[in-house]
Each structure stands twice: as structure tokens, then as C-alpha cells.
Amino acid sequence: MGTLALCSHYSQLSWKRSVIVAMLLFHLCCLQVWASCRILRCNSDFVAVTLDLGGSGGGGGGGSREGNAGYCSALRSYAMCTRRMARACRGDLVYHSAVQGIEDLLIQHSCPRTGPTAQPRPLPQAPISGDACIYEKGYLQREGRTPDYLHCGVFGDPHVRTFRDEFQTCAVQGAWPLIDNEYLYVQATSAPMRGGVYATALITITIIFKNWRQCIEQQIYQAELDNVPAAFVDGSVTSEERQGQHSLSVHSDLPGLQAEIRAAHIGTTLVVRQSGRSLGLSVRSPSAIAEAFTPEQDLQLCVYGCPPSQRLETLPSPSSSSSLSSSSSSQPSAAAHVHCAALLPARDIYYQACLFDLLATGDLNSSTAAVAALEDARGMISDPNKVHLLLVGNADGSSPCLPLILAVAVLSEHLLALWTGQCL
Structure with a gap:
């Protein structure tokens, strides 16, 4: 029973990781198409906050009350960031996947919809010294x-x-x-x-x-x-x-x-x-x-x-x-x-x-x-x-992202099948 539970846990992790990799590659490839959608900024801020929490918040509800509260604060901040991006990210698959993922995690961790949010990371600032203004x-x-x-x-x-x-x-x-x-x-x-x-x-x-x-x-x-x-x-x-x-x-x-x-x-x-x-x-x-x-x-x-x-x-x-x-x-x-x-x-x-x-x-x-x-x-x-930039167009008008999108989708499917097969 313990082995099955452990395998199921790793299967879920692998599936989530493969989906995240697929979404990131998809977004990086098509960055020019959705240049004003900065959902990756929301993603990176959320990852940074949860890394600071260590393993206490995201471990499926088994962490301390303080850790879970911190994780819920990070999720609410993540949700707030996506709401600010709603207009610019309309039609962005990565954005809509992130919104759905946040909803699932809020429910999974029994997080209240309202409450404190995680503080944004301060911009790095060098200490004032003789050369601080150079x-x-x-x-x-x-x-x-x-x-x-x-x-x-x-x-x-x-x-x-x-x-x-x-x-x-x-x-x-x-x-x-x-x-x-x-x-x-x-x-x-x-x-x-x-x-x-x-x-x-x-x-x-x-x-x-x-x-x-x-x-x-x-x-x-x-x-x-x-x-x-x-x-x-x-x-x-x-x-x-x-x-x-x-x-x-x-x-x-x-x-x-x-x-x-x-x-x-x-x-x-x-x-x-x-x-x-x-x-x-x-x-x-x-x-x-x-x-x-x-x-x-x-x-x-x-x-x-x-x-x-x-x-x-x-x-x-x-x-x-x-x-x-x-x-x-x-x-x-x-x-x-x-x-x-x-x-x-x-x-x-x-x-x-x-x-x-x-x-x-x-x-x-x-x-x-x-x-x-x-x-x-x-x-x-x-x-x-x-210095010199040449104008290079896509002659056939097709999207250069499509082959990579298909490849990533196939890769994700194979990863999921592999982990599922190991757990049967």
C-alpha cells in the first residue's frame, strides 16, 4: 500500500512537471505573439515565494498550520497577479492553465479566497557606498x-x-x-x-x-x-x-x-x-x-x-x-x-x-x-x-511554434504514459 501511494505521488509530480515544461516551452516559443502577456512573471514570483517556504506549504496538506497559511498567501498573490493580467493574456493557453491550476490548489489546500497575500520580492539594491551612484x-x-x-x-x-x-x-x-x-x-x-x-x-x-x-x-x-x-x-x-x-x-x-x-x-x-x-x-x-x-x-x-x-x-x-x-x-x-x-x-x-x-x-x-x-x-x-537588423518574414505565413508545440505535447503524453505504466 505504501509503495502504491508513493508511486501515485511521483506519478502526479511527473505529470505536473511535464505539463509545466510543456507550457513554459510553448510560451517561450510564442513570446512574440503574446508579448504583452507577462504570465511568466506571475509564475516566477509564485515559485520564489514557495521556495522560501520550503516544503511546508505544498506537500498536499501535511505541513504545519503556519506553512499552509504561507502557501495560501502565496496562492492568493498568484491569483491577484493573474487577475491583473486578464486583459493582456486573453487567449493565452499558459495563462488560462495557470488560472485553473490556482483554483485547484486553493481547493486542495482549503485556502480562504480572502486574506493576506505574500509580499512581492523587493528589487535588489546594492548598499550605499562610495561607488553606489556609479x-x-x-x-x-x-x-x-x-x-x-x-x-x-x-x-x-x-x-x-x-x-x-x-x-x-x-x-x-x-x-x-x-x-x-x-x-x-x-x-x-x-x-x-x-x-x-x-x-x-x-x-x-x-x-x-x-x-x-x-x-x-x-x-x-x-x-x-x-x-x-x-x-x-x-x-x-x-x-x-x-x-x-x-x-x-x-x-x-x-x-x-x-x-x-x-x-x-x-x-x-x-x-x-x-x-x-x-x-x-x-x-x-x-x-x-x-x-x-x-x-x-x-x-x-x-x-x-x-x-x-x-x-x-x-x-x-x-x-x-x-x-x-x-x-x-x-x-x-x-x-x-x-x-x-x-x-x-x-x-x-x-x-x-x-x-x-x-x-x-x-x-x-x-x-x-x-x-x-x-x-x-x-x-x-x-x-x-x-548593429544592422534585417527584416526576415515567414514566407508561408505558418506559425513557427506549431512543430515545437506538437513535439512537447507528444513528450508530455509519453512521460505520463511511462509513469502510469510503472505504477500499474
């Missing part, structure tokens, strides 16, 4: 190496190169967050361009450096079309001296058209510039900083790109190109190719963005946005082989 030095001392950096560029109509090296063209109008994490908030405002057909441009960029321990007080930078100041909104060019240095500084190589902001306490550099009749932003930030956000901060163009409903094809279709040419003063498509090829010989995303902007606006100056964005990328990306 991110790169502190990281090197802790890790023995330099940080991994990410790059985001927003420019032109606007086009977005995300921290994940995805490239999209957006139809967004109004104010949209580009970055929203624990240290930094960046918002861009776009509006239709006069004289252009279907063209929009960034007209305002606002950057808020959040109050951070003993390094900086909150500071704001704002640039507008025809006014890219080399100073923060309060007129200062540096933050107050803390820990023997100024964590924030602004300088300009082209006053009124370009500004570079350095935030030493988070190892981040931001370049704001005007190209033609639009603003652009380039960012270089450590991955640990760029990824320091909560599930609620799920609208960030630099992280997830444009919302699916706001994405445009990088190049207009032939019919739309001809209509653009006939309805405005834009050059013919062949001339646009020649112009952009002369400025951007590599047929990469910047070349495609140049073509799009030129055809959409009919303004030769619009091509300078892509050129400037490429120059910023070269200065911010350490590996030259990663």
Missing part, C-alpha cells in the same frame, strides 16, 4: 565583469527598435510610454505631419529620472520640436552632488537639435535629437535596469513594441506607394530607393525606415532620421555584427 563600477565589483547592455531606438514615422532587437513601425498618435521601469520613465508624443499622407512624427519627448535613494532627486528633461535643450526643465545641466559626484548630466554637440543625457547611477545614456521635422530617441541601458519593472508596467514601446492594432507594414504596398506619389510631392519609388541606398548602403531596417518615411512624407529631409538612428546604434551597441 552603476558600472558597482556592477564590476559585484560581478567581476561589465553589465550586459540593451539598445532601443525610436525615430521617424515613428519606427521602434526594441530592447529585444525587434523592429516595428507604429501608427500611434498622442502620448505613449517608451520606457517605464523602477528608475526611469520616458514618454513620447506623436502627431500627424503637415503635408504628409498617413505620416506621423514625434513632437515631444519627456524623460523622468525617478528619485533613487541617495543618488538623485527626481529630475525631468523635456524636448519639443525645434527646441532640444541642453538642460533639464529646471535649467540645471547636472544633478546635485551626491556621494562625491553628479549622477545626472546633460551636454550637447548640436545645441537646439541634440542632447545627450548620462545617468551614471543606472549606467544609462539617452540621446535626443531632431532630424528633419521629427524628434528621435536612442537609449543604451543595462539589461538589469531596463527589465526592472512590475507586471502593471506592461505598456512600453521599447520593451514590447507597438500594440498589435497600431503596427504598420514597414513598406507601403505598391498601390499605396503610387497613391502617395500621386497625391503628394513625394518622389517615385525608384528615386526613393536610390536616395536611401546612397545614405544607407546596407539593406537593413534603417534603409527600410528611410524608404517608408520618404514615401510617406515626400520630404527628402525625413531620411536623416534613419541615418541618425543608425549612427546612435553604432555608438551604443558594442558588437558591430548586431
Whole structure:
């Protein structure tokens, strides 16, 4: 009897593990499809809390009262996290599986639906020391190496190169967050361009450096079309001296058209510039900083790109190109190719963005946005082989996830059959 019970216990564990592995692989494969659904963040928080509890909470009800109470608190936090994700995760199989699993576990452990929840994990913070306000030095001392950096560029109509090296063209109008994490908030405002057909441009960029321990007080930078100041909104060019240095500084190589902001306490550099009749932003930030956000901060163009409903094809279709040419003063498509090829010989995303902007606006100056964005990328990306991104499409339109999904399903079925057979 004891052997049968033990076998049954391990069979259940194996089945659960195989399902979890299948769901994780499925979700990782299709991450681009459900980029705004961050159910894995809920999963990882729940796992972290239950690991802290040890084996007292999840052992089928045999743990102590304190352990079971802690496990119930973790489950309620897990459920709360999934409720916050409900809208973004609609149709996500991993999300719906997690919701059902939470319900089953609440019933299994006789957990009340209401009650205290587990406290979220605090973000790691280095102790304040002489180098605490110099991110790169502190990281090197802790890790023995330099940080991994990410790059985001927003420019032109606007086009977005995300921290994940995805490239999209957006139809967004109004104010949209580009970055929203624990240290930094960046918002861009776009509006239709006069004289252009279907063209929009960034007209305002606002950057808020959040109050951070003993390094900086909150500071704001704002640039507008025809006014890219080399100073923060309060007129200062540096933050107050803390820990023997100024964590924030602004300088300009082209006053009124370009500004570079350095935030030493988070190892981040931001370049704001005007190209033609639009603003652009380039960012270089450590991955640990760029990824320091909560599930609620799920609208960030630099992280997830444009919302699916706001994405445009990088190049207009032939019919739309001809209509653009006939309805405005834009050059013919062949001339646009020649112009952009002369400025951007590599047929990469910047070349495609140049073509799009030129055809959409009919303004030769619009091509300078892509050129400037490429120059910023070269200065911010350490590996030259990663500067140029090529647009790669799926020719047959089929989902690349399907073979992996089927393979994982078969694997899960075999694992379940194997354990069931051993227990017969």
C-alpha cells in the first residue's frame, strides 16, 4: 500500500512537471505573439515565494498550520497577479492553465479566497557606498565583469527598435510610454505631419529620472520640436552632488537639435535629437535596469513594441506607394530607393525606415532620421555584427511554434504514459 501511494505521488509530480515544461516551452516559443502577456512573471514570483517556504506549504496538506497559511498567501498573490493580467493574456493557453491550476490548489489546500497575500520580492539594491551612484563600477565589483547592455531606438514615422532587437513601425498618435521601469520613465508624443499622407512624427519627448535613494532627486528633461535643450526643465545641466559626484548630466554637440543625457547611477545614456521635422530617441541601458519593472508596467514601446492594432507594414504596398506619389510631392519609388541606398548602403531596417518615411512624407529631409538612428546604434551597441537588423518574414505565413508545440505535447503524453505504466 505504501509503495502504491508513493508511486501515485511521483506519478502526479511527473505529470505536473511535464505539463509545466510543456507550457513554459510553448510560451517561450510564442513570446512574440503574446508579448504583452507577462504570465511568466506571475509564475516566477509564485515559485520564489514557495521556495522560501520550503516544503511546508505544498506537500498536499501535511505541513504545519503556519506553512499552509504561507502557501495560501502565496496562492492568493498568484491569483491577484493573474487577475491583473486578464486583459493582456486573453487567449493565452499558459495563462488560462495557470488560472485553473490556482483554483485547484486553493481547493486542495482549503485556502480562504480572502486574506493576506505574500509580499512581492523587493528589487535588489546594492548598499550605499562610495561607488553606489556609479552603476558600472558597482556592477564590476559585484560581478567581476561589465553589465550586459540593451539598445532601443525610436525615430521617424515613428519606427521602434526594441530592447529585444525587434523592429516595428507604429501608427500611434498622442502620448505613449517608451520606457517605464523602477528608475526611469520616458514618454513620447506623436502627431500627424503637415503635408504628409498617413505620416506621423514625434513632437515631444519627456524623460523622468525617478528619485533613487541617495543618488538623485527626481529630475525631468523635456524636448519639443525645434527646441532640444541642453538642460533639464529646471535649467540645471547636472544633478546635485551626491556621494562625491553628479549622477545626472546633460551636454550637447548640436545645441537646439541634440542632447545627450548620462545617468551614471543606472549606467544609462539617452540621446535626443531632431532630424528633419521629427524628434528621435536612442537609449543604451543595462539589461538589469531596463527589465526592472512590475507586471502593471506592461505598456512600453521599447520593451514590447507597438500594440498589435497600431503596427504598420514597414513598406507601403505598391498601390499605396503610387497613391502617395500621386497625391503628394513625394518622389517615385525608384528615386526613393536610390536616395536611401546612397545614405544607407546596407539593406537593413534603417534603409527600410528611410524608404517608408520618404514615401510617406515626400520630404527628402525625413531620411536623416534613419541615418541618425543608425549612427546612435553604432555608438551604443558594442558588437558591430548586431548593429544592422534585417527584416526576415515567414514566407508561408505558418506559425513557427506549431512543430515545437506538437513535439512537447507528444513528450508530455509519453512521460505520463511511462509513469502510469510503472505504477500499474
